[in-house]
Amino acid sequence: MRPEPQWIDYAVILIYFAFVLGIGYVLKKYMKTSADFFLSGRSIPAWITGLAFLSANLGAQEVIGMGASGAKYGIMTSNFYWIGAIPAMVFVGIFMMPFYYGSRARSVPEYLKLRFDEKTRGFNAISFAVMTVFSSGVSMYAMGKLLQLLLGWNFNGAILVSALIVLAYTFLGGLTSAIYNEVLQFFLIVMGFIPLVFLGLKDVQGWAGLKARLANEAMAHSWKYMANANDNPMGVEWFGMIMGLGFVLSFGYWCTDFLVVQRAMAANSMTAARRTPLIAAFPKMFFPFLVILPGMIAGVAASSQLPQAGVRLSEVPRTPPQSSFFVGGRGIIPPKYDAEGKPLLRDGKVVLDYDLATPMMLVRFFPSGLLGVGLCALIASFMSGMAGNTTAFNTVWTYDIYQSYINKTASDGHYLWMGRFATVFGLGVSVVAAYVAKGFNNILDVLQLVFAFVNAPLFATFMLGMFWKRATGHGAFGGLLSGTAAAAIHQGLTLPRGSPPGLKGGYLGSVVHLYPSEMAQNFWTAIFAWCTCFLATVIISLFTRPRPDEELRGLVYSETEKPKELGLRWYEKPLPLAVAVVVLAMALNVIFW
Amino acid sequence: MGFDIRMPIGALFSVLGLLLSIYGAITRGSEIYALHSLGLNVNLWWGLVMLFFGVGMLSLTRLRGTRSADSRNSASQESTERR
Numbered sequence: 093m094r095p096e097p098q099w100i101d102y103a104v105i106l107i108y109f110a111f112v113l114g115i116g117y118v119l120k121k122y123m124k125t126s127a128d129f130f131l132s133g134r135s136i137p138a139w140i141t142g143l144a145f146l147s148a149n150l151g152a153q154e155v156i157g158m159g160a161s162g163a164k165y166g167i168m169t170s171n172f173y174w175i176g177a178i179p180a181m182v183f184v185g186i187f188m189m190p191f192y193y194g195s196r197a198r199s200v201p202e203y204l205k206l207r208f209d210e211k212t213r214g215f216n217a218i219s220f221a222v223m224t225v226f227s228s229g230v231s232m233y234a235m236g237k238l239l240q241l242l243l244g245w246n247f248n249g250a251i252l253v254s255a256l257i258v259l260a261y262t263f264l265g266g267l268t269s270a271i272y273n274e275v276l277q278f279f280l281i282v283m284g285f286i287p288l289v290f291l292g293l294k295d296v297q298g299w300a301g302l303k304a305r306l307a308n309e310a311m312a313h314s315w316k317y318m319a320n321a322n323d324n325p326m327g328v329e330w331f332g333m334i335m336g337l338g339f340v341l342s343f344g345y346w347c348t349d350f351l352v353v354q355r356a357m358a359a360n361s362m363t364a365a366r367r368t369p370l371i372a373a374f375p376k377m378f379f380p381f382l383v384i385l386p387g388m389i390a391g392v393a394a395s396s397q398l399p400q401a402g403v404r405l406s407e408v409p410r411t412p413p414q415s416s417f418f419v420g421g422r423g424i425i426p427p428k429y430d431a432e433g434k435p436l437l438r439d440g441k442v443v444l445d446y447d448l449a450t451p452m453m454l455v456r457f458f459p460s461g462l463l464g465v466g467l468c469a470l471i472a473s474f475m476s477g478m479a480g481n482t483t484a485f486n487t488v489w490t491y492d493i494y495q496s497y498i499n500k501t502a503s504d505g506h507y508l509w510m511g512r513f514a515t516v517f518g519l520g521v522s523v524v525a526a527y528v529a530k531g532f533n534n535i536l537d538v539l540q541l542v543f544a545f546v547n548a549p550l551f552a553t554f555m556l557g558m559f560w561k562r563a564t565g566h567g568a569f570g571g572l573l574s575g576t577a578a579a580a581i582h583q584g585l586t587l588p589r590g591s592p593p594g595l596k597g598g599y600l601g602s603v604v605h606l607y608p609s610e611m612a613q614n615f616w617t618a619i620f621a622w623c624t625c626f627l628a629t630v631i632i633s634l635f636t637r638p639r640p641d642e643e644l645r646g647l648v649y650s651e652t653e654k655p656k657e658l659g660l661r662w663y664e665k666p667l668p669l670a671v672a673v674v675v676l677a678m679a680l681n682v683i684f685w
Numbered sequence: 686m687g688f689d690i691r692m693p694i695g696a697l698f699s700v701l702g703l704l705l706s707i708y709g710a711i712t713r714g715s716e717i718y719a720l721h722s723l724g725l726n727v728n729l730w731w732g733l734v735m736l737f738f739g740v741g742m743l744s745l746t747r748l749r750g751t752r753s754a755d756s757r758n759s760a761s762q763e764s765t766e767r768r
Contacts, residue, residue, distance in 0.1 A: 100708050104701060111697045118688065140690055272690050279694055283738070287731050291722055459717035461708045461728035465701065465735075 104464030105471065109257060111276065112475075116261030116269045126507040129266035130487040131198060131358055136268070138364035140275055142371030145355040147274035150281065151477020152231040155383055155470065156238070159450030162387025163425055165325045166311020167684050169387075170380040174314065175338040178373050178677040180346035182670045185369040188347050189356060190655050191558050193365040195646045198357070200350040201492040207557045207647045209565030210496075215572060217492035219546045220350060221485055225518050226539055228481035229525025234447075235474040236526065242451050243467075251526055254471070258478045259519050263512055267358055267487070270479040274355075277472040278375075284469030285382040291457040292389035302385075305392040307422075314684045327589075327609025336615025340622040344551040351484045362655050366666040373673040377680060383450070390449035391423040393456065424452045478522070486514035537595055545583070548618040549575020549625030556629050561641065561648040567633030575625025582620040588613045695742030702736030705729075 123129050136144075161169040197203040201220065205213035232251050239245040261269045296302045303312045310317040310324045317324040318333060328336075346352060346369070356368035427435035427442040436443040454466040490511045499506075528535055553572055556563040584600030588610040593599060597613060607613040644651045662668050709729025712718075718726050 100704070103704065107700055107704070108697065111693055115693055272693070275690055276694055276697065279698070279738075283698070283731075283735055287727055291725070291727070294723055457721055457723075459712075459715075459721040459728060461705050461712075462722070462731055465705070465731075 098460040100461045101464030101467060104461075105468050108280070108468045108472065112257060112261055112273055115272050115276070116264035119265030119269045119272070122268065123264070123266050123508070126490070126504050126511060127198075128268070129508050129511050130483075130490065132266070132268040132271060134358060135360045136271060136358045136364075138359055138367040138371055140271060141355045141359045141364065141368040143278045143375070144271040144274040145352055145368050146372040146376055147278045147281075147476055148270075148352055148355055148480035150278070150379075150473055151480070152234050152474045153477070155281070155473045156234065156447050156450055158380075158383040159387030159390070159453075160446035162384035163391040163423075163444075163446050163449040164387075166306060166308070166313075166388055167380070167384065168311065168314050168318075168324060168326055169384045170314050170680070170684060171333060171337065172342075173377055173380050174677050174681050175334060176342040177346060178377055178673060179338060180342040181369040181373045181376065182673055183343060184347040184353070184356075185366050185373075186666055186670050187649075188554070188558060189366040189369070190362065190652065191647055191649075192353060192357060193359070193362050194652065194655070198491050199487050200348060200353050201488055203647075204553075204557070204568070205492075205496075207644070208563075208568040212553075212565055212568045212572065213492060213496070215569065216550075217488050217496075219543070221488050221493060223543045223546075224351065224481040224485040224488075225521045226525050226543075228478050228485075228519070229522040230529055230540070231474055231477050231481075232522055232526040233529040235471070236530075238447070238451060238470075241448070242455065247530075251523060254475050254478065255519050255523050258475050258482060259516065262479050262482050262486075263515050266511065267354065267483045270476070270483040271355060271358060273472075273479060274476045277469075277476040280465075280472045281469045282375075282382065284466045285386070287462060288453055288457055288466060289382060289385050289389075292386055292393065292453060295393055295457070296389055302388060302392065306388070307391070311388070314681065316685055322608055326611050327607070328612045328615060332612055332615040332619070336612075336619050340548065340551060340618040341615070343555075344547055344618070344622075348550045348554050350488060351480050354484055354487065363660065363664070363666065366655070367664075367669060370666060370669040370673055374676075377673070377677050386453045387446075387449040389423075390425050390453050390456075393423050393453075424456050425449050426452070478519075481522070482515055482518050485518040486511045489514040489518070534595070541583070541595060544614070544617070545576045545579035545621070548579045548621035552622050552625040553629060556626065556633075557648070559649045560630075560633075561644055561650055562633055562638050563629060564633045564636045564638055566636040567629040567631075570632040571625040571627075571629030574628040575621045578624035579617050579621035582617045583613070586613055586616070689746050691742045691746045695739045695744075695746060698735045698739030699743060700739070702732050702734070702739050705732030706736060708732070 122133075125133075127133055158169060158172070161172075191207075192200070192203060195203055195206055197206055199217075201213045201217035204216050232255065235254060236247040236251045239250045240247045261273060265272070293299065293302065296305060306312055308325055315330070318328065318330040320329060352369075356365045359365040359368050422444055425444050425446060426448055428445045430436050451470065454463060454470070458466045490507055494510055494514075495502075495507060502510075549572055552575065553568050556571075557568060581600065583597045585598070585602065585604040586607060587593060587598040587603045587605075588596055588607050591597070591610070593603065596610060597603075607616065641651055646652050705728050709726050709732050712728065713726060718724055
């Protein structure tokens with residue numbers, strides 16, 4: 093079924109690579125100090141940091157994963173946006189950015205150091221650094237595998253070329269280069285996916301036609317079937333959705349993950365920093381139409397016109413019979429194959445390779461030419477995800493680990509050099525991680541599980557840190573440790589229905605509770621971790637000595653002057669923007685109820 | 686910092702749009718459109734859209750360059766008038 097990209101498709105991709113490298117090359121001369129390299133000299137206008145804030149998160153996981161989720165769960169996936177990302181983005185812009193930007197912290201872990209203490213920062217910095225390098229490796233592996241499967245490209249070649257290009261432009265132009273390329277990638281994805289959605293919807297006779305063909309009525313609604321977890325394909329009930337995804341996980345990601353927060357920290361003023369996530373929220377809430385709809389369409393689209401493996405497009409007859417590649421698949425989503433090339437079965441049903449939903453849409457609906465643009469958008473999203481991880485890693489490594497624990501008094505030039513070295517080193521480790529993922533899938537699964545445990549309680553620490561001046565360093569550190577432990581224990585005592593004990597949970601011997609789905613279990617793990625961290629932080633803080641108020645100026649809500657916005661028109665102020673975002677997001681929730 | 690990002694964005698989409706629309710014009714009536722894009726010559730049409738977008742971005746770069754110079758001029762005029 094492999095399409096054969098023509099010279100025109102390769103030309104599109106090569107032109108894109110040339111622009112990416114060119115941006116890095118031109119920016120090289122602006123990188124004079126470490127602040128230029130790690131923080132873009134805090135000089136980027138809000139609309140650019142806003143689009144970069146959105147794009148840094150728009151990696152493989154988003155484009156491929158949301159398509160896959162759309163094929164599996166339908167428009168319910170939009171909850172990741174309309175109840176997940178959007179409220180959290182509004183919160184970080186309005187309430188948290190004053191402390192991130194105002195404290196002049198250069199990274200999220202550094203804020204923890206200023207607010208709490210060294211050990212809290214160390215815990216966060218080290219876990220974050222390890223996490224970014226590995227997740228960058230995982231996305232590299234995903235890209236290599238996808239391009240190999242879809243186009244027959246060489247796995248090693250795909251990984252090496254993308255890693256070298258990302259290395260070149262982040263090495264040369266630092267954060268600015270990453271941000272500029274993220275903005276470029278944003279437009280590429282929009283331009284590449286609009287025609288995909290248009291053609292896909294046209295093929296299935298619009299939204300109404302799509303709805304009529306879905307396997308399950310619940311797939312056409314985002315909330316209607318959430319009163320009971322068994323009624324909807326996600327297996328999640330509304331409380332777990334709102335608290336687990338909407339509150340704990342989304343706020344934890346958008347408000348504390350340095351990968352995205354770093355973009356806002358590079359903004360050229362406090363107002364610009366606060367507007368960054370709000371500007372990002374406008375396109376973000378319409379992204380479900382670009383990334384989820386293709387997955388949904390893939391599940392119902394007709395595959396009859398797709399060519400078979402190894403057949404040149406030009407040799408395919410106009411109306412070929414159903415391609416053998418899709419026997420047992422659904423729509424144009426192929427099944428997964430076992431080592432012998434037979435479709436994989438579980439409980440007598442074919443296991444579908446949902447991750448191929450969106451890529452198959454590109455192959456199905458794009459002729460050579462536009463196919464190049466679509467592939468380019470896909471590759472761009474992989475690469476800018478990688479670049480985002482790399483720039484976040486080199487900053488945390490240089491400022492929060494190297495400068496804090498290894499070499500405290502070097503010259504600025506030395507730290508700039510170290511940042512470049514960390515870029516090479518970080519990407520090198522990511523490539524190694526990609527090969528580990530290829531050979532030993534389980535190791536990476538274990539690591540990702542551990543990272544999920546570490547991340548789950550984070551938002552409680554930041555919330556208490558920013559809004560309760562009594563919270564202490566010991567409290568924060570104890571809270572983080574006990575929250576992480578609570579996540580591990582909860583996961584160990586519960587299991588999603590139908591899974592054997594092991595990585596999916598139940599590893600502590602007895603299973604106390606069965607969840608209807610893995611997603612429900614994840615949401616509840618997060619809820620337990622958050623609550624434990626919150627309580628432990630409060631209790632330990634009350635028994636330890638608080639810091640004097642004057643040390644907390646600029647770090648805690650009650651001790652900080654409210655940011656003033658003089659001389660701005662109303663639509664340039666964060667608050668009216670936030671109101672507009674919330675109203676629009678609520679409208680979308682109602683429309684797709 | 687650096688240069689106006691709209692320049693490379695505009696340039697990239699102008700080049701890609703031009704390339705695609707020319708390719709679309711050459712391959713008019715080709716079976717690849719019947720096979721993939723429901724008979725629509727999407728290369729030609731979407732290529733033109735991308736070209737317009739790219740040129741629009743480029744012209745914004747030029748406009749902003751002159752406008753910021755203008756506003757600087759008018760600001761300095763105002764201040765001299767006030768004096």
